[in-house]
Amino acid sequence: MNQRTFPLFVTAAVFALAYAFCLSRFPAFASTRVFANLLTDNAFLGIVAVGMTFVIISGGIDLSVGSVIAFTGVFLAIMIERVHVNPWLAFVMILIIAALFGAGMGAIIHFLRMPPFIVTLAGMFLARGMSFVLTADSIPINHPLYAQLNELVIRLPGGGRLTLIAVVMLLVFAGGIVLAHFTRFGSYVYALGGNRTSAELMGVPVASATIRIYVLSSVLAAVSGIVFSLYTSAGYSLAATGVELDTIAAVIIGGTLLTGGSGYVIGTFVGILIQGLIQTYITFDGTLSSWWTKIAIGILLFAFIALQRVVTMAWPMRRVQAA
């Protein structure tokens, strides 16, 4: 365990404690059914959080992801139900649109030296506005493919149903881990978050890395939007409001440093599970207002930001004698 992995261990410990608490109140938490549902219900959040992890590690932020999810849903609904495009083709189209959208934001951030906060805030309004231009209504998607995809499940012992979208989320997480730690692109992301000037001096292709980071985030937001449309079987321009903030919270609770340079994709996964766990607990309890989820997340977020500060300041330096 070192300075970089310490927040990750804390995240895991928090999850273990929370899970033990839930288990002591409701033994049903041990069932695969509850666990599989937890994955399904948070699939879209998890997928978009992988992209956000890369963005935050690189020292940036992406506020546009919630709007991109909504736009994706509306776009798919319009394309499939009104234009009668094949859903697979619609998926490909939206992924390309999202990639261009992310590339545009990344290019503006890099070449015009604009803060990611401002650029992606503009992106957020733009994507949300575009969804309203397409339609202000909630459009149900009744294409048979949607029903087929939703019936694809892996049955787990104990009655759990691992849905397709849960599997997609797990695959995205696995891909994210490989991308972060076993590719040059991954090391560039960490390098950018550490110190942009040093990274440039050390030969990191800063422009292409920045653009690729935002492409990744937008594309994963679109994947998340596809998953969300499968989950709700509808497209609605007001959907996924504030999801960007839930996502950022999950990434931070997962131990990623908000100032960049340090974090783990797997930590984000645990962060998502913690959020899901709180929601599930509130559902089980039945007497608590759903706003308690937000309150618990808020407290956790404060605790983790304070923890990161303390760890960064207090972690001792190792002295190696150079001979």
Added chain:
Amino acid sequence: MTETGRKAVLKASGLSKFFPGVRALDKVDFELAEGEIHALLGENGAGKSTLIKLVTGVYGRDEGTIQLAGEEVDPKDTTDAQRLGIGTVYQEVNLLPNLSVAENLFLGRQPMRFGLVDRKAMKARAKALLAEYNLHLDPAEPLSRFSVAVQQIIAIARAVDLSGRVLILDEPTASLDAGEVQVLFRIMRRLRDRGMGVVFVTHFLDQVYEVSDRITVLRNGRLVGTRETAELPRLELVSMMLGRELSAEALHRGGRREVAGEPLVSFKGFGKNRYVEPFDLEIRRGEVVGMAGLLGSGRTETAKLAFGIEQADSGEARVEGHPVKLQSPRDAIRLRFGYCPEDRKTEGIVGELSVRENIILALQARRGWLKPLPRREQEEIAGRYIKLLGIKTPDAERSIQFLSGGNQQKALLARWLATDPEFLILDEPTRGIDVGAHAEIIRLIERLCDDGLALLVISSEIEEIVSYSDRVVVLRDRRHVGSLSGDEVAMEPIMQTIAGA
């Protein structure tokens, strides 16, 4: 071939660089042989860093050619220079503390296997590379866990591994302790023996004589000369750097005085680890103590300790014989100390504020922000000092950034004089101001001292120090190495003490 018969690995001829209004580098020739450690010396503004930035492609040159092993090259940026074989390590280690040691060494050129980074191979290669430098550590650990000295060695290992022909070390020893410096020197010598050309930029003369084979001195953007280290006496080196003939006539104030009486301020064993070695210093009322030494010798550092900007970790300070607490500039201001910093643009004036606001700043700070000076009083104080010091400004409300350097300097002086100080520290009070204002500032220093102020004045102009100081303290390598008084306050003894000859 160089004059010494060794093959030149890097040869720059007639390099010039112009910035608006300044010739930062003026037709400089520089030659680095294979297998040598070449010290590059010069005071502030001499052009060392400009030369390095031209050679490593950070700046484009305006004139001249660069040859690497006989072939003309034109590095476009640092990456390009690295590819050609020129690696640079800066004082502030330019690595990424959040990445692992191995990633720092191989960023962008990690060994790949099946399209993915082969972390095991990368770790093994990092371990092998660092073993050449006698550095045995776990390359998977983040760089931030290691000391600056170790990070510096890792930076050198990276630069050598990437470039392999020329290694430029820009003030690598500034934040290292004596033992770490020796480790670095061993590495430099080993690289030299392997045939690399090493450029060593530093302010520490002892280190220059310890490790370098040849010395090139720059001054005011021009080449002063390149000499074999063994054949260059220290005194001559110092005069090459400072550019004063030893026979230069010393200007004298109307007779140097032995100021008697109890010291107003005294420091005993005052110092800070890795900053300035403990020193003793006493200053009496009506006395001007000059502080001389090369850049980086610890002059400004001494001033910062004396004013509480840096906290001493040993010794004590006394005012009129009573021990005092000196932990912050606020303590110092309360003790009626004043400090005009060296870099008035970043540490002194507040450019956007008016002349009046700049002048009353320290006085207001001492009163506390809850007790603002009445506007009328502010105007009276500002008006008084503008007249007294002859600050040339259309009016007191003019934003200070529009004044000339000399007038800004005077306004800074006014700020401290307004607090009615007893002990005033002036760091390079005449830097960057024109000749007329220069003389005025010197006269002002003399007048202040006649009024009974205790003054500590830092300056790189030895003639200037000689002209107004009653005593001179000389620093070298962050140590107070001498205190001269009476007839010893003259060019030659000061230069000799600086050189440590």
